[in-house]
Amino acid sequence: MIGYYVHHQGSGHLHRARTVAAHCPVPVTGLSTLPEPEDWPWPGLWVRLPRDDDGDSSGFGDVTARGRLHWAPVGHAGLRGRMALIARWIEEASPRLLMSDVSVEVALLARLLGTPVAVAAMRGERTDPPHRMAYDLAELLLAPWPAALPEPGWPAHWTAKTVHTGAFSRFDGRPCPASAPGRTDRSPTDRSRTPRRVLLLMGSGGTDVSPGEVKAARAATPGWEWTTLGGLDGGWSADPWPALCAADVVVTHAGQNALAECAAARRPAVVVPQERPFGEQAATARALTRGHLAVVVPHWPPAESWPALLEQAHERGGDRWSLWAPGNGATRAATALTDAAGVATRAGPSPTGRAAGAAEDAGAVRDIGAVRDTGAVRDPGAVRNARVVRDTGAP
Secondary structure, three states, rough: EEEEEEOOOHHHHHHHHHHHHHHHOOOOEEEEEOOOOOOOOOOOEEEOOOOOOOOOOOOOOOOOOOOOOOOOOOOOOHHHHHHHHHHHHHHOOOOOOOEEOHHHHHHHHHHHHOOOOOOOOOOOOOOOOHHHHHHOOOEEEEEEOOEEEEEEEEOOHHHHEEEEEEOOOOOOOOOOOOOOOOOOOOOOOOOOOEEEEEEEEEEEEOOOOOOHHHHHHHHHHHOEEEEEEEOOEEEEEOOOOOHHHHHHHEEEEEOEEEEEEEEOOOOOOEEOOOOHHHHHHHHHHHHHHHHHOEEEEOOOOOOOHHHHHHHHHHHHHOOOOHOOOOOOOOHHHHHHHHHHHOOOOOOOOOOOOOOOOHHOOOOOOOOOHHHHOOOOOHHHHHHOOOOOOOOOOOO
């Protein structure tokens, strides 16, 4: 059994967890504030955690414990409950490994309970005491970027235990639909279709761009037809793949998931990094620039700059995305986690919908049925009703 902690901010952590879990040959239990996704590859293996960030923030106290942690509000029942649930699940499931994507506090808790830990590495300035502690104690660091574009300044002992998977997404290996106009037979510089299409990916983790700025960019590029997904003024699609494939240029922030999906479609891109803690997106943008993978601008440009930027991206094309996302990153991540867990892999059926007997045959858990019968797994109602946790109204 492998545990996989999934942070609830944005959608990238969940997409990544689901993709990796689908390639794991042993059971993977998700632990998250988020509800179990309908397509979780190991149905029922999910621990729903209460929120630790709701309520009156004025009473949270020193959430960083004098700079040693990132988020530990003082006296917060949700924090207390979620840590108790994770500890109870570790005691009952005896996981071989816990993957943290991402929480310093969860990684530390698991290691204090004697469980080996893997950590999803993030770009940016990660030498603060909490990050350094988590990266130091981890058995494995998973870096969803290529080894050819490393993060500068890492200590040697971090690099030594890092597996660079390259970027990966839920769309890896999926062909573009036939309705995507000419994706395979048009050269990057073909301007025969008018208007050409721009797909603007705003994401769900916050945005630095106003609807007015987007409107001005549209007005300045009459030869381009803009579609927006995400953000305050955009639509939402459970499956953005057709829109990605149909785009002549993708305009996106520098979040790992958005870039991985753009790379999977091999689309030309203009990347505008957004403000994020520890300078994560700015660091990612610098790596894209070093690799000549996309047109990168540090901030949302003025309207008059957009015609030239879109032309530049279109002429560059998207072929170099193969360096960023070779297509097998999720498989490499699953293999690395399985190896770190010390579990011998066996050939077998697809993990999706796999019966408990197959999980037991993998030798990863003592008794799947016993784990599923506990209040910590499978049933969100059981989590809300557990005596150790009050109902925090977690979504």
